[in-house]
Amino acid sequence: MVPGAKNSVLKLMAACLLADGTSEISNVPRIADVSIMSELLEAIGLRLESPETGVLRVTNPGDLTPVAPYELVERIRASINVLGPLLTRCGHVRLSLPGGDDFGARPIDMHIAGLEAMGAEFKVSHGYLEARADRLHGAEVVFDFPSVGATENILTAAVFADGVTRIDNAAREPEVVDLCRFLVAMGADIEGVGTATLTVRGVERGSLRPATHRTVPDRVQAATYIAAVAVAGGELEMVDAHANHMDMLLARCRDMGVDLEPFTTDGVEGLRVSCSQRLRATDVQTLPYPGIATDYKPLIITMLSVADGVAIVTENLYPGRFRYVEELIRLGADIRTDGHHAVVRGQPRLSGAPVRAHDIRAGAAMVVAGLAAEGTTTISGVRHIDRGYDDLVGRLAAVGADITRVED
Numbered sequence: 001m002v003p004g005a006k007n008s009v010l011k012l013m014a015a016c017l018l019a020d021g022t023s024e025i026s027n028v029p030r031i032a033d034v035s036i037m038s039e040l041l042e043a044i045g046l047r048l049e050s051p052e053t054g055v056l057r058v059t060n061p062g063d064l065t066p067v068a069p070y071e072l073v074e075r076i077r078a079s080i081n082v083l084g085p086l087l088t089r090c091g092h093v094r095l096s097l098p099g100g101d102d103f104g105a106r107p108i109d110m111h112i113a114g115l116e117a118m119g120a121e122f123k124v125s126h127g128y129l130e131a132r133a134d135r136l137h138g139a140e141v142v143f144d145f146p147s148v149g150a151t152e153n154i155l156t157a158a159v160f161a162d163g164v165t166r167i168d169n170a171a172r173e174p175e176v177v178d179l180c181r182f183l184v185a186m187g188a189d190i191e192g193v194g195t196a197t198l199t200v201r202g203v204e205r206g207s208l209r210p211a212t213h214r215t216v217p218d219r220v221q222a223a224t225y226i227a228a229v230a231v232a233g234g235e236l237e238m239v240d241a242h243a244n245h246m247d248m249l250l251a252r253c254r255d256m257g258v259d260l261e262p263f264t265t266d267g268v269e270g271l272r273v274s275c276s277q278r279l280r281a282t283d284v285q286t287l288p289y290p291g292i293a294t295d296y297k298p299l300i301i302t303m304l305s306v307a308d309g310v311a312i313v314t315e316n317l318y319p320g321r322f323r324y325v326e327e328l329i330r331l332g333a334d335i336r337t338d339g340h341h342a343v344v345r346g347q348p349r350l351s352g353a354p355v356r357a358h359d360i361r362a363g364a365a366m367v368v369a370g371l372a373a374e375g376t377t378t379i380s381g382v383r384h385i386d387r388g389y390d391d392l393v394g395r396l397a398a399v400g401a402d403i404t405r406v407e408d
């Protein structure tokens, strides 16, 4: 069973700032980032409880403190997602400026420009971004690039804006669609869900109601299990894997020789994965959805490390996101990077060694590389993996991987 998506659930949780009362979110993954987001929302004034595994009940008592402090913001990028809801709901917000990630700077200029077009005024003081707008107004917001976070912040802010907001070149990721569906269930008026143009008609503040919602399954976790089968061989059946959320990735994996067969059982979608041959090299480039997500790239480079042939991988979102390559080289991979390109010459096998997880996705790639390596691979920095993966070790061990967690 593929767990719910980190990059959706964190945004659903932040959207609970918009409606007084108790919303219920299910298919919540057991990951560290959900706990950190919970702490942040509690600091703002929400109450969160988990009546059973995988369910979060979020109560908004209406009395909020629109401040996101440094200690919490620096731990989780998705904390930026409280900006839109708090500004539109409370009329002002103080948010510690988010830092970069290990894979590079992550600016928020598009979030700010979009909200300014809607009438917000910003200033920066003492490391905090302060925004004000008695009531935002509708605007035409055109993004140079379909940023996931900026789309989500403008969308949530537009829900209570006066008039119509049109977001052009909006991000279309399944997680953005999931947020739109949650907002619509709360009573928001959004057209164009799943397309590059979102039209939001603002409703009166206070008119949204709490909602119940099931988090979309995590396509990056699903991709991780595909990569594991691809390098280790064998077969796996994944329930709640949505093939149509991963079309381009599945096409590239098929080019590499992985067999992938979507199925439906009792109305739930799934994916059968098998691989009985050495992978073939194929060129890959990352792009915004529906292109191949940057979050898949460490997994793809790991697969190519043991494929037959030479491939070029091009990163179009985060130019610096290649740090884990040094770790793969320690395992015997032959990879050269130049700017945002990597040339991967596949080797018959990797050889186990101690390596480090630098971020969530790089950490998962180290686990997959360990499955492809002869001997033992020891991965440190597993706290990064815990941020986004719901029991990766247990799930892989359950399907035959020789993997154990040792405390670090």
Ligand code: EPU
Pocket: 006, 007, 010, 077, 078, 105, 106, 107, 108, 109, 110, 111, 112, 145, 146, 147, 148, 149, 150, 293, 294, 295, 317, 318, 360, 361, 388
């Ligand atoms: N960008 C700007 N200015 C902005 C916003 C973005 O220049 O105002 C640039 C970024 O620097 C980056 C690119 O645009 O080069 C993409 O950024 P985007 O805003 O789309 O990404 P994000 O919302 O910050 C989310 C995911 C990331 C995922 C990206 C791309 C969350 C919490 N994070 O980040 O996931 O890589 O979309 O799909 O949803 C992860 O889960 O490990 C992760 C990093």
